[in-house]
Amino acid sequence: MPQAKLNGISIHYEDSGKGPAVFLTHGYGAAGAMWEPQRKPLNDAAYRLVSWDMRGHAETESPDDPTQYSEPLTIADMSGLMDLLGIEKAVVGGLSLGGFMSLAFQLAYPERVRALVLCDTGPGYRSEEPRAKWNRMAEKSATNFEEKGLDAAGRSPEVQAAVKYHRSALGLAHAARGMLAQFDSRVIDHLSGIDVPTLIIVGERDEPYHHASRYMQSKIPSARLEIIPDAGHAANIDQPEAFNRVLLDFLNNLS
Numbered sequence: 001m002p003q004a005k006l007n008g009i010s011i012h013y014e015d016s017g018k019g020p021a022v023f024l025t026h027g028y029g030a031a032g033a034m035w036e037p038q039r040k041p042l043n044d045a046a047y048r049l050v051s052w053d054m055r056g057h058a059e060t061e062s063p064d065d066p067t068q069y070s071e072p073l074t075i076a077d078m079s080g081l082m083d084l085l086g087i088e089k090a091v092v093g094g095l096s097l098g099g100f101m102s103l104a105f106q107l108a109y110p111e112r113v114r115a116l117v118l119c120d121t122g123p124g125y126r127s128e129e130p131r132a133k134w135n136r137m138a139e140k141s142a143t144n145f146e147e148k149g150l151d152a153a154g155r156s157p158e159v160q161a162a163v164k165y166h167r168s169a170l171g172l173a174h175a176a177r178g179m180l181a182q183f184d185s186r187v188i189d190h191l192s193g194i195d196v197p198t199l200i201i202v203g204e205r206d207e208p209y210h211h212a213s214r215y216m217q218s219k220i221p222s223a224r225l226e227i228i229p230d231a232g233h234a235a236n237i238d239q240p241e242a243f244n245r246v247l248l249d250f251l252n253n254l255s
Contacts, residue, residue, distance in 0.1 A: 004084050009061040015085055017042060018104060019048050020048065021090035022091050023050045023078070023091065024051050025093070026097075028097040030234075031160035033085070033147075033159070033162060033165060037243075037244070054077070054098075054170055055068065055077065057171070057172065060086055061133040064066045064170070069175050089112050091117060091254070092105055099118040099119055103118065103123055106194060107186065107190050115196050115254055116194065116196060119202070120206050122215075122216075134181075139170065139183075141172075150166055192219050200216055200220075200225045200248075201235055203231030203234070205228075205232045
């Protein structure tokens, strides 16, 4: 179980394969293990796949200090892990919260992103009212973990795949308040400035994310939208063959 000491905490990651690097981040309440359906197909196609557990999640350390959970620290963890693994530039992507963090990473380190893969995710909010609604949901998640422990974990496939790895309900609560919650509109305001090829994937049954997916497609200049039939929020787990086919087609056509 590879561990890296970065930014004051121990971070769990998996690194396999040789070739161009693909760096994938999981969703809130999930873990890097959610990307296992992609590992062998990408490795067999001569791609290097790196996945990891965000702070507060699974086998990565969960600091007691709530100030140790934030978007900037998550971006620093991503950059530090790439440095450690000798990856100068990668295809960067993720699901849900991981997709948002990938957008934030591209904003902070555009020179390190070869392309983006945004799965069942959104770019945040420009208006206060929808942002406040989202943050109430994040606060409810935090409170549930504080009150119920790890029994508060959701029933979605990517979260259930991570339950056996989670160590700290308090870490997940801190992550909800510091990483899942939204604080500004920098990311959504930057969409038109993204200058790398971008693959947007959403499950056919993941209707809450259809509007956000189409919005990102309309704003990102080089974006391509793919809807995975008969898939929910975790399209890569629900329909791995269809997901992998779309992902590999995108990767194989990058210049």
